[in-house]
Amino acid sequence: MSDTELDADRGPLVLGPILRRVEGDRATVWVETAGPATVEVDAAPAGGTARTFAAHGHHYALVVVSGLPGGAVTPYRVKIDGVEVWPRPDDPCPPPVIRTRRAGAPVRLVFGSCREASPLSVTRYPPDALDAYAGRLIASIRSDAPTEWPDLLILLGDQVYADETPEKIQRWLRGRQRRRRADAPMTQVVDFHEYTKLYLDSWSDPEIRWLLSTVPSVMIFDDHEIIDDWNTSQRWRERMAQLSWWDQRIQAGLASYWVYQHLGNLAPGALAECPVYAAVATAGDATEVLDEFGSRADRDGVSYRWSYTVDIDRTRLVMLDNRAARELEEGKRAMLPDSEWAWFAKQLAGDYDHLLIGSSLPWLLPPAIHHLEAATERLAESPRAWVSRFGEKLRQAGDLEHWAAFGRSFDALSALLAQVGTGHGGVSPAPASISVLSGDVHHSYAARADLGPEVVSAIHQLTCSPVHNDVPKLLRPAMKLGWNPPAARMMRSLARMMRLRKPVVRWRKTAGPHFGNAVGLLLLDGRTAHVAIEGTRPDKTLGEVAALKLS
Template sequence: MSSLRYHLGVAHLVIGPLLRHVDGFTATVWVETSASCTVTVVAGEERVSERTFTVHGHHYAVVDVPVREAVPYQVELDGVGVWPEEGMERSVVRPVRRLEKVVFGSCRTSVPHDAAHLVSHGVDTLRAYGHGMTVDDQLPDLLLMLGDQVYADEPSAEMVGYIRERRGNAAPVDEIADFEEYAELYRQAWTDPEIRWVLSTVPTAMIFDDHDLRDDWNTSQPWREQMAKLAWWRRRVVAGLGAYWVYQHLGNLTPAERAVDEVYGKIREAADGAEILDAFAERADADPTTSRWSYARDYGGIRLIMLDTRCARHLVPGERSVLDATEWAWLEQQVAGDYDMLLVGSSVPVLLPAGIHHVEAWNEALADGAWGKRVARWSERVRQAVDLEHWAAFRRSFERLCTLLAGTGKTVLLLSGDVHYSYVAKVKGAPLYQLVCSPIRNPLSRTLRLANIIAQFGVATLVGGLIARTARLPKPPFKWRITNGPWFSNALATLTFPTDGVPEARWYSPTTAADPPELTEISRVPLPGRPA
């Protein structure tokens, strides 16, 4: 949109449109605009308008459009067409009644696509995916973004420049400080043309991980106590959760859920809902039982459960749990429902390489005092230094979750990211699989690649098991092994559930030689039969 229109005060799109929750009847379109205005989405014969709401001086709208068939859609602001932009592939909405194709991944840094960053960060897999896709292809029914959609603690050089121009070297130095900077962080992450088009035409479901706020977020009670001593942390966590609510969480909700959401209702009625949102975010951090970021969706015979494995943690030493009591009760209700196959999105993997699993469980025991207070302090420093914070580092939660999921008698696919490599793991004697795809764009160092490869050999598993027993830890109730991988390249994964044929998972990585970038299949793994 031209700068002339901006200066004339005519609203334009800042971010979006993003196609968010879609079911068999309704599609949700999310936008951020430059000024307060009426947002209209035109899809076929349907024309639906919503007035923007305002938070911290930024303007947003969430528009729910009836959808019966696949049709192109347009976006208007105060009656002026702003989407699709000239020369851009048209965007479509279509009903999603059952899942035939799901794309998932995590950990995407938003850095330029020049030669220097291609060397340091590799090709952006999501951007490559957008280059190769058109609306005439079999579009995915769902894109699952499993954490670290933005890096608040490791911003790009462009973002650092914005921060320094705005507030110099004030703390936190070269990190996100407040809602205004989060808004710019999301703008930089989601406005690359190819990324923007993908997000406009593929339904998305999202959940946060630590870097959406800060590395090691809620890894332990000592970590929270250390962060609380920093003068800038309260503002950061309030801004991070508030921005997540606006940019990610609202679009995860169904129209019915949003209609009864008290925070959303109050913010829509306010001239600027900043105080309302900040109070909600502060309360959500202080007492996770006051809010729920997890959610569940049914698509035919497949149930999707997206778990909050960060904010909902219970961190009292000796009682540590990935999910607090309220969240566990909710999960048990969802697992007990009527479905044929279960997809569980957990930003952090449940089934790690066995050697790493044993070390994380051992570290937790030591940090809880199994070898005394002095070792406990050392173990806590190790936990934070090398990110020992997955389900294995909450041993009782790991056992409880695996027992719960295996007890369903259904095929369960655990979908995760976080670790910056991809692999498949399988539980022995139960249809429980771990599928990991990470990163979209943030490759692991060579040293850590080697460490993770070593952790998968039998000797590492044996040594890890011996170490765990020195803390008198019981053996895990299940055995599992890595059946495919690891793959360390930037990647996206797909799940396909054909009506006839074998379901499968595939991992794709971009080639660096092609311009525009192309995706190459790096692995294909058959899965159990599709649900009825």
């Protein structure tokens, strides 16, 4: 994509179609259009229509498609004001389809995080794993070869980077200098319109656009959708509030995330229950609605629930907000406040074979790093001001803000998973497997948790990151060292000196670390579960770098 294409006329369909949720005989399809319109999705015998809503001069629709046949592959077309606009006659990719599940079929999931821009924009990283995965599916269709088609794509954060934009976006931003605040960072996006360019740049890549049009997807944010270290601490929030452009950034970041990512996370039957969607759909021009919502969601992290649950046959996925709703008051730090924790615990009751917790930040880190993060929390909460300041600077400088740095929440999550793993808390029998799916740390690994002999579920931390990014080579030895037993004992001694008790869970690495771009593949069949990590090769294909039987 050339520089000028950021503002080029892209026809009536600017972005999409993106297939989001498929449940029973219904599905949702998201689109961005060039102007106000009626959008129709024709998936005969199924179909649906929706009127667009507007935000800052951009137009969107989420179409609910009803009447899909079960266990079928149904091609679909998109029409805008009665004119077919997708698929295009010259599209090099196969036509988009909606797949409905066959009863009793294995559940297949793809997961990963941290995708900085399209490979068309950024070439300094290893090949894009999501692009490579799309290429595999396209090749299987063209060769008429059988393939293991995924039920869901799970994107675990940093789908766009507002603070680390590609050079093409930065050149475009310089052209907008007169329209921006004088002190706004010139290499970062600030307003809603600028955020739209990030999504356009990243999701217009032909293979990615095709993948999103034909594989259902769910998403959750991490820090880079807003800015690095987002909501690290109350001191961080106070410092950011002093910047003249920050209010606009957080407002636009949350509003655009709701439009481009979160809206599609809502199940077809849940749309009517979402007050923001109701307000947006009836407003026509929803600019003021979304601006006010973005500001309110930042001021009061519990005013809107970003977390959600997805059930696929006998597999349950609970996606958690690890950022917006944090409790940051010193002495009460928590990854989730009490009200959100109560909601989370309630979602775990039920009858299912496999439980997946989508957490952008890993629960289980390399042990040495875990103890270091726990120690920095203790330092940051010291009553001595200089110690507290040092601890806070250390946390932010090293991105030490995972579950281990929120000790109360780490223990609570461990206890909750132990409860589910014993078949208590409204779960009977205990699920065969419990897996925490995470990203953020720019390397991939698997770890097996030991929460005591009474826990019968196999509990794992599965981390897959990045999809399209990199980790500096100088940092890789430190990440490997984090798993080294002597290093872990040394850091544990430091934690003991600070009167930190041992973690309530023990864990050991079972795969990794792998530092290349990768995607994770989960196969859940009856009471068995398998995971594979597949990394990109120089020829832009995928190769297996780890495979494990989880249960």
